[in-house]
Amino acid sequence: MKRILDKIKKYETIIIHGHKRPDGDCYGAQFGLKDLIKQSFPNKHVYVVGQTSSYVDYVGQVDIVEDHQYQGALSIVVDTAIQDRISDSRYINGKEIIKIDHHIPVEDYGDLMWVDTNFPSCAQMIAYFYYKFKDELKLSKAGAIALYTGIVTDTGRFRYRGVSKLTHQLAGMLLEKGVDVEYIDSHLSKESLSMIALKGYVYTNYATTGGFIYAKMTRAVIEKYNVTDEQAASTVNALGGIEGYPVWALFIEYPNEIRIRLRSSGPTINELANKYGGGGHAKASGARLESWDQLDDFIRDVNEVINQWNQIS
Numbered sequence: 001m002k003r004i005l006d007k008i009k010k011y012e013t014i015i016i017h018g019h020k021r022p023d024g025d026c027y028g029a030q031f032g033l034k035d036l037i038k039q040s041f042p043n044k045h046v047y048v049v050g051q052t053s054s055y056v057d058y059v060g061q062v063d064i065v066e067d068h069q070y071q072g073a074l075s076i077v078v079d080t081a082i083q084d085r086i087s088d089s090r091y092i093n094g095k096e097i098i099k100i101d102h103h104i105p106v107e108d109y110g111d112l113m114w115v116d117t118n119f120p121s122c123a124q125m126i127a128y129f130y131y132k133f134k135d136e137l138k139l140s141k142a143g144a145i146a147l148y149t150g151i152v153t154d155t156g157r158f159r160y161r162g163v164s165k166l167t168h169q170l171a172g173m174l175l176e177k178g179v180d181v182e183y184i185d186s187h188l189s190k191e192s193l194s195m196i197a198l199k200g201y202v203y204t205n206y207a208t209t210g211g212f213i214y215a216k217m218t219r220a221v222i223e224k225y226n227v228t229d230e231q232a233a234s235t236v237n238a239l240g241g242i243e244g245y246p247v248w249a250l251f252i253e254y255p256n257e258i259r260i261r262l263r264s265s266g267p268t269i270n271e272l273a274n275k276y277g278g279g280g281h282a283k284a285s286g287a288r289l290e291s292w293d294q295l296d297d298f299i300r301d302v303n304e305v306i307n308q309w310n311q312i313s
């Protein structure tokens with residue numbers, strides 16, 4: 001962390017990347033870090049780049065960065081375990097690259113890495129970074145809103161096992177910066193009628209096999225319910241916590257691949273996700289199928305993981 005701070009101090013231009021299809025934690029860590037650097041070193045040029053997320057756009061707006069701005073710049077990539085998932089491949093053009101992540105490492109990249117899977121969110125890592133060096137760093141209310149958003153979204157509102165005393169202490173520190181929890185919740189809990197209808201679809205069109213419950217989100221369904229891909233993907237949570245089904249997933253059809261959002265309340269699933277071109281956490285991972293033809297193989301593999309877990313638990 002000290003070496004990261006030294007690098008931040010050294011560079012005039014810092015460009016912060018996250019992962020493709022950014023979520024609340026990715027945005028939270030990116031914009032929280034940007035705020036932290038800008039507030040502490042106002043003369044530096046700090047940018048957030050990558051894809052946008054309408055779900056959490058209240059946290060900040062992505063910057064437009066020209067290719068030449070990478071010359072002599074520091075690239076910091078947050079919340080991303082695999083290089084292929086980094087949004088905006090120009091990160092590689094930075095003079096040096098720093099990786100800050102809380103996922104189970106799949107690939108080492110960067111000149112400097114701070115990877116710690118004990119953190120339930122990458123935003124908590126940034127909040128901790130601020131806390132550690134708070135004598136020399138500053139954070140505004142906007143930065144605190146970003147970090148708090150990352151913490152609450154990646155912990156399922158403080159419900160997942162990785163949540164610790166430190167999580168609450170750091171969340172408390174952010175509240176002291178003026179974060180309004182109702183303001184954040186009003187953004188995160190907003191629900192449209194089309195989303196209610198889509199959830200109804202998931203609740204009536206799921207399939208089960210062994211201990212696995214899943215739903216298929218085809219292009220036709222996404223179009224019929226008139227929702228964004230991001231909204232469609234969020235319905236994975238509808239299938240969680242159902243008795244007898246420790247693993248659940250949503251398969252979302254994109255033009256060139258089928259993305260899997262995989263979740264578990266028991267077996268470790270990130271190794272299965274690795275096998276299908278993905279990764280993530282022990283209980284929340286993402287992966288992909290090349291086509292629906294691979295679905296049967298995936299189901300067979302998932303049930304093997306569940307059966308092995310049943311035998312030892």
Ligand code: AMP
Pocket residue numbers: 019023079081082085103260261262277278279280281284285286287288
């Ligand atoms: P998601 O289903 O997109 O919320 O992803 C769950 C977790 O797995 C997140 O921490 C993601 O960063 C990670 N993840 C999702 N997709 C991939 C992928 N293709 N490769 C590696 N990690 C992934």
